[in-house]
Amino acid sequence: MAGTTSVTTSRHGLALRVESRLERCQEIHFARDVLGTDNPLVAECLGGRDALVVFSPSIDRFYGRRIRTYFAAQRPDASTEFMVLARTEESKTIDAALSVAERACTAGLSRTSPIVAIGGGVCSDICGVAAALYRRGTPHVNIPTTLIGLVDAGIGTKNAVNHAGRKSCLGSFHPPEHVILDGGFLATLPRRSIAGGFAEIIKLATVSDRALFDVLTDHAATALRSKFREPEWAASKMIDMAVRGMIDQLAENLFEIRDYRRKVDFGHTFSPYFETASHHTLSHGEAVAIDIALSAEIAARVGLVTGHELEAILSLIEAVGLALVWPGTSVCDLWRSLQSIVEHRNGDLHLVVPSSIGNCEYLELGALSPQVLDSCLERLAHRPRSHCGRRRAG
Amino acid sequence: MAGTTSVTTSRHGLALRVESRLERCQEIHFARDVLGTDNPLVAECLGGRDALVVFSPSIDRFYGRRIRTYFAAQRPDASTEFMVLARTEESKTIDAALSVAERACTAGLSRTSPIVAIGGGVCSDICGVAAALYRRGTPHVNIPTTLIGLVDAGIGTKNAVNHAGRKSCLGSFHPPEHVILDGGFLATLPRRSIAGGFAEIIKLATVSDRALFDVLTDHAATALRSKFREPEWAASKMIDMAVRGMIDQLAENLFEIRDYRRKVDFGHTFSPYFETASHHTLSHGEAVAIDIALSAEIAARVGLVTGHELEAILSLIEAVGLALVWPGTSVCDLWRSLQSIVEHRNGDLHLVVPSSIGNCEYLELGALSPQVLDSCLERLAHRPRSHCGRRRAG
Numbered sequence: 174m175a176g177t178t179s180v181t182t183s184r185h186g187l188a189l190r191v192e193s194r195l196e197r198c199q200e201i202h203f204a205r206d207v208l209g210t211d212n213p214l215v216a217e218c219l220g221g222r223d224a225l226v227v228f229s230p231s232i233d234r235f236y237g238r239r240i241r242t243y244f245a246a247q248r249p250d251a252s253t254e255f256m257v258l259a260r261t262e263e264s265k266t267i268d269a270a271l272s273v274a275e276r277a278c279t280a281g282l283s284r285t286s287p288i289v290a291i292g293g294g295v296c297s298d299i300c301g302v303a304a305a306l307y308r309r310g311t312p313h314v315n316i317p318t319t320l321i322g323l324v325d326a327g328i329g330t331k332n333a334v335n336h337a338g339r340k341s342c343l344g345s346f347h348p349p350e351h352v353i354l355d356g357g358f359l360a361t362l363p364r365r366s367i368a369g370g371f372a373e374i375i376k377l378a379t380v381s382d383r384a385l386f387d388v389l390t391d392h393a394a395t396a397l398r399s400k401f402r403e404p405e406w407a408a409s410k411m412i413d414m415a416v417r418g419m420i421d422q423l424a425e426n427l428f429e430i431r432d433y434r435r436k437v438d439f440g441h442t443f444s445p446y447f448e449t450a451s452h453h454t455l456s457h458g459e460a461v462a463i464d465i466a467l468s469a470e471i472a473a474r475v476g477l478v479t480g481h482e483l484e485a486i487l488s489l490i491e492a493v494g495l496a497l498v499w500p501g502t503s504v505c506d507l508w509r510s511l512q513s514i515v516e517h518r519n520g521d522l523h524l525v526v527p528s529s530i531g532n533c534e535y536l537e538l539g540a541l542s543p544q545v546l547d548s549c550l551e552r553l554a555h556r557p558r559s560h561c562g563r564r565r566a567g
Numbered sequence: 568m569a570g571t572t573s574v575t576t577s578r579h580g581l582a583l584r585v586e587s588r589l590e591r592c593q594e595i596h597f598a599r600d601v602l603g604t605d606n607p608l609v610a611e612c613l614g615g616r617d618a619l620v621v622f623s624p625s626i627d628r629f630y631g632r633r634i635r636t637y638f639a640a641q642r643p644d645a646s647t648e649f650m651v652l653a654r655t656e657e658s659k660t661i662d663a664a665l666s667v668a669e670r671a672c673t674a675g676l677s678r679t680s681p682i683v684a685i686g687g688g689v690c691s692d693i694c695g696v697a698a699a700l701y702r703r704g705t706p707h708v709n710i711p712t713t714l715i716g717l718v719d720a721g722i723g724t725k726n727a728v729n730h731a732g733r734k735s736c737l738g739s740f741h742p743p744e745h746v747i748l749d750g751g752f753l754a755t756l757p758r759r760s761i762a763g764g765f766a767e768i769i770k771l772a773t774v775s776d777r778a779l780f781d782v783l784t785d786h787a788a789t790a791l792r793s794k795f796r797e798p799e800w801a802a803s804k805m806i807d808m809a810v811r812g813m814i815d816q817l818a819e820n821l822f823e824i825r826d827y828r829r830k831v832d833f834g835h836t837f838s839p840y841f842e843t844a845s846h847h848t849l850s851h852g853e854a855v856a857i858d859i860a861l862s863a864e865i866a867a868r869v870g871l872v873t874g875h876e877l878e879a880i881l882s883l884i885e886a887v888g889l890a891l892v893w894p895g896t897s898v899c900d901l902w903r904s905l906q907s908i909v910e911h912r913n914g915d916l917h918l919v920v921p922s923s924i925g926n927c928e929y930l931e932l933g934a935l936s937p938q939v940l941d942s943c944l945e946r947l948a949h950r951p952r953s954h955c956g957r958r959r960a961g
Contacts, residue, residue, distance in 0.1 A: 178818045187807075189595040189814055193724065193742060193821045194588055201583040267665065267700075271730070271737075278731045283911055306661075306700075309725055309738040309823075330587065331703055336665070337672045343665075343700040345739070348587060413581075420583055424572045427587045429703075517677055 199348040201328055201420065203413065207316065207355040208239045216247035218314060218351040219287060223252040225277050227300050228291040232318055233257050235361045240291065254280040258296065263453050265295050265334050267343055273303035277311065287312040287350060293319035293366075294326030294457070298344070301332025305345035312350040318358035320370020320401075321458055324377075324415040328352050330427050340445055346428045356412055359401040364494070367397055369458020371493040374415045376440040376465055379486055381422065383531030385414040390485065394492045436533055439525035440465040446510040447499050455499060462495035470549040472526035475540065482530050487556065498553045508543045593742040595722055595814065597807065601710065601749040602633045610641035612708060612745040613681060617646040619671050621694050622685040626712055627651045629755045634685065648674040652690065657847050659689050659728050661737055667697035671705065681706040681744060687713035687760075688720030688851070692738075695726025699739035706744040712752035714764020714795075715852055718771075718809040722746050724821050734839055740822045750806055753795040758888070761791055763852020765887040768809045770834040770859055773880055775816065777925030779808045784879065788886045830927055833919035834859040840904040841893050849893060856889035864943040866920035869934065876924050881950065892947045902937045 179190045204214050228240065237257075244253040256276050260269050277288060288311060290300035297315045304313035317327030333344025359367060371393060378386035392407035401408040422437045429435070440461040447460035455463070466487055473483040487497055515522050515538050524541070528534040573584045598608050622634065631651075638647040650670050654663050671682060682705060684694035691709045698707035711721030727738025753761060765787060772780035786801035795802040816831045823829075834855040841854035849857070860881055867877040881891055909916050909932050918935070922928040 178814055187597040189597075189811065191593040191595065191742070191814060191818060191821075193591045193593070193818075195591070195740070195822050197587045197589070199585040199587070201585065203581045203583075267661075271661065274737060275731045278733055278736055281910070283913065285913075305739065306737040308736065309727060309740055330585075333703060337669045339672055342672055342702065343668060344703040345699065346589070346703055348585070417583065420572055420585060424585060424587075427585075428589050516675070519677065519679075 197330075197348050199330070199350065199352065201352045201416065202354060203416075204353055204355050206357060207353055208236060208243045210243055210246040213247060215243070215316070215353060218353065219248065219251070219289070221251050223254075223280070223282060223286045224248075224289055224314075225254045225256060225273070225280055225282055225286070226289040226291065227256045227258050227273055227296060229293070229296055230257055230259050232292050232296075236291070236318075236358075252280070254282075258299065260295050260299060261453075262295055262448075262457065263335075265298055267302070267334050267336055269299045270302040270306065270334055273300055274307045277303065277307050282307070282311060284308045284311055287314045289314040289316065290327075291316045291318060293317065293322045297322060297327045297349075298332045298334060301347055301349065302334050302344055305332065305347035310347060313347070314351045314353070315349045316353045316355070319362060320359060320367050321373055322370075323354050323356065323359075323412055324370065324419060325373040328354075328416060328419060329423055331429070340449070348427070354412065354416065356401050356408060362400060364397065364400070365456070366458075367400060368494045369456045369461075371397065372440065372458035372461040372465065372490075372495060374411060375486075375489055375493070376461060377415055377418045377422070377437065379465065379469070379527050379530060380436045380439045380525060380533035381531060382414060382418050385411070385418065386485075386489070386530050388414065390489055390492075393489065397493050434523050434535055436525060438523070439468065439527070439533060442511070442514065442522070442524050443467055443507060446507050447502070450503070450506060451499060451501060459495060460499075462490050463497065463499050466490055466497040466553055467546075467549055468524065468526045470553055471524075471536070471541070471545065472528065472534075474545065474549060475526075475536070477526055477528040477534055478530070482527070485530065486527065487553075497556065498550060500554075502550060504543050504547045504550065507546055511538060511541065591724075591742050593724070593744065593746065595746045595810065596748060597810075598747055598749050600751060601747055602630060602637045604637055604640040607641060609637070609683075609710070609747060612747065613642065613645070613683070615645050617648075617674070617676060617680045618642075618683055618708075619648045619650060619667070619674055619676055619680070620683040620685065621650045621652050621667055621690060623687070623690055624651055624653050626686050630685070630712075630752075646674070648676075652693065654689050654693060655847075656689055656842075656851065657729075659692055661696070661728050661730055663693045664696040664700065664728055667694055668701040671697065671701050676701070676705060678702045678705055681708045683708045683710065684721075685710045685712060687711065687716045691716060691721050691743075692726045692728060695741055695743065696728050696738055699726065699741035704741060707741070708745045708747070709743045710747045710749070713756060714753060714761050715767055716764075717748050717750065717753075717806055718764065718813060719767040722748075722810060722813060723817055725823070734843070742821070748806065748810065750795050750802060756794060758791065758794070759850070761794060762888045763850045763855075765791065766834065766852035766855040766859065766884075766889060768805060769880075769883055769887070770855060771809055771812045771816075771831065773859065773863070773921050773924060774830045774833045774919060774927035775925060776808060776812050779805070779812065780879075780883070780924050782808070784883055784886075787883065791887050828917050828929055830919060832917070833862065833921070833927060836908065836916070836918050837861055837901060837904070840901050841896075844897070844900060845893060845895060853889060854893075856884050857891065857893050860884055860891040860947055861940070861943055862918065862920045864947055865918075865930070865935070865939065866922065866928075868939065868943060869920075869930070871920055871922040871928055872924070876921070879924065880921065881947075891950065892944060894948075896944060898937050898941045898944065901940055905932060905935065 315327040330348040333341035336342035444460035444464040709721040724742040727735035730736035838854035838858040
């Protein structure tokens with residue numbers, strides 16, 4: 174936070190120029206057993222400030238008692254308000270964010286008191302938007318409880334809700350003050366949710382981290398089966414590497430002011446179409462996996478990855494129980510969705526595709542056509558080993 | 568915009584620290600006849616970008632045709648969408664901001680396309696909140712058409728709407744990219760609106776600019792009568808000095824991160840009570856004037872201003888047709904409103920009061936009591952020359 178002013182004159186007359194700089198600091202803690210009544214981490218992050226703690230009904234079912242006990246034990250002198258918020262991706266709306274802000278208002282939260290989200294990406298998005306708006310910005314703290322939250326949605330600087338039929342139409346860049354990562358929450362997650370989270374880790378590994386890709390190839394299936402309890406070192410390592418990789422990528426362009434060329438957008442060009450067209454029967458992670466498969470197939474077609482590398486990527490997706498194709502795909506609609514992206518990006522597509530494993534290139538619309546998409550989708554659908562993917566799809 | 572990351576270890580284990588810096592630039596142009604079809608300023612500020620231009624029904628009545636003609640003439644190649652938005656302070660709601668964002672969405676506005684507010688403080692607040700939210704932040708441009716907009720509401724970094732019964736409950740610090748100031752719009756304003764705007768100029772002059780106070784003393788009444796057409800030099804000078812003074816004050820603490828000690832809060836401690844208690848029959852500026860009078864009376868009581876200085880302040884308020892008291896005042900409720908401010912500011916009140924003319928001091932709750940407020944209000948109500956004020960009040 175700072176501002177400088179200068180007075181300039183142009184041919185239109187006098188002008189004042191005010192330059193401002195808003196500085197933020199976000200701390201990401203790697204932790205264990207954060208709800209243990211003898212673990213002061215969460216309480217120390219909140220300090221003596223009042224707080225509003227928001228979580229979903231399923232978190233309430235599994236952890237509600239421990240959460241309440243924790244805050245009572247660790248913060249006897251500060252006021253902690255609890256709010257159970259039932260939301261899904263489809264109801265990730267501004268109304269949900271407003272209901273959190275209203276609760277903050279009723280609880281009398283000051284401008285420096287944090288809103289704490291314990292949950293998945295939907296919960297952190299809603300709470301992030303609420304925190305950005307409430308009294309022009311109150312701090313927020315994320316405690317992700319899903320794999321996608323741990324490695325992606327919970328650690329970034331941006332939040333959004335859907336509006337007017339448009340995904341992430343409204344939101345803000347309002348970095349969380351603290352993010353507290355505890356893989357222990359994964360033990361109570363449905364396997365399908367963990368699989369979806371793996372899509373984001375595979376995304377990152379494929380375009381930016383060969384070493385992580387190798388760890389995934391060797392251990393992802395076991396970690397999925399054991400819900401990140403086994404092999405312990407590999408489970409920790411995957412989260413650790415994914416978080417660091419994600420932060421390294423985001424840090425270069427935290428407010429997305431530069432351009433649209435971002436490695437972390439791999440898997441996120443076709444996926445909004447799949448999510449929407451499937452009426453959210455495909456989760457975000459499942460749609461990302463299908464996008465990764467299609468993008469990798471395109472990369473192979475233009476010679477950026479070998480058949481062997483393509484096989485490694487597709488096999489990894491299948492190894493964590495994710496589909497490579499969605500049988501409901503309309504090539505026409507998929508192509509139209511690309512055209513609409515290009516329109517919104519002033520003519521740029523910047524489709525991220527792998528270039529060998531651990532690197533990437535950006536393709537523009539001219540490199541693609543409905544025919545190319547169709548033939549890539551065909552190859553994926555009729556891939557000898559893709560039966561597992563096809564069976565789960567749709 | 569930039570980010571740096573560092574890895575630290577604490578007694579709780581490993582932590583990643585992400586520091587980010589968001590840089591903004593706001594240009595404030597002093598201009599004339601900005602809707603003249605040969606004046607390229609507004610068009611140049613927008614560049615070739617599409618834009619959504621929002622204004623009130625009254626602006627539409629007086630300037631609608633000129634606005635549409637201007638954009639057609641100066642921006643033949645860019646798409647300009649127009650939206651007429653009927654709002655008052657009471658309906659300055661998140662729904663209004665959402666309706667602007669929805670229109671931006673329908674118009675297909677990209678993340679770099681600006682939302683332009685032509686109007687008073689309510690219009691710029693609503694559009695500012697819409698711009699902050701739409702696609703996580705799109706630029707906005709303010710063309711204030713009221714005196715309060717020109718010298719205060721339109722030039723700051725912050726925007727807000729009322730929610731859950733709380734004034735400015737939701738909002739953001741999202742500085743406008745350009746502010747275009749043209750005093751010519753004042754010619755079509757009701758005199759009461761201009762008088763309200765004077766309250767903000769008197770506020771600034773009283774606590775930070777003795778020279779501006781003297782210009783006001785000599786010329787404010789004439790400027791009010793002539794709607795800023797006469798005396799021309801003094802009318803320009805008042806706006807110019809007020810804007811520069813305001814920006815100098817704001818620039819020190821643009822995002823209000825430091826503390827609550829801000830000179831520009833003079834006149835804004837009691838005024839929310841007056842606005843709310845009068846059910847907005849008092850305008851913002853009228854409430855600010857009453858706050859200034861009370862704060863000055865308190866300052867005289869504790870010896871910070873002389874009787875002569877107090878008289879100069881009160882006479883200036885009356886000279887622009889503003890009241891010094893509101894007959895509906897409940898001392899009890901006024902006192903309670905102070906206590907609630909103190910609660911929200913962690914025990915601080917920081918009531919700004921003049922200390923001679925052109926300087927200020929901050930008083931805390933301990934320096935006040937219901938009895939002190941009551942006796943100050945009594946003195947104001949029975950002041951020999953306050954008949955003009957009392958007649959207008961309520």
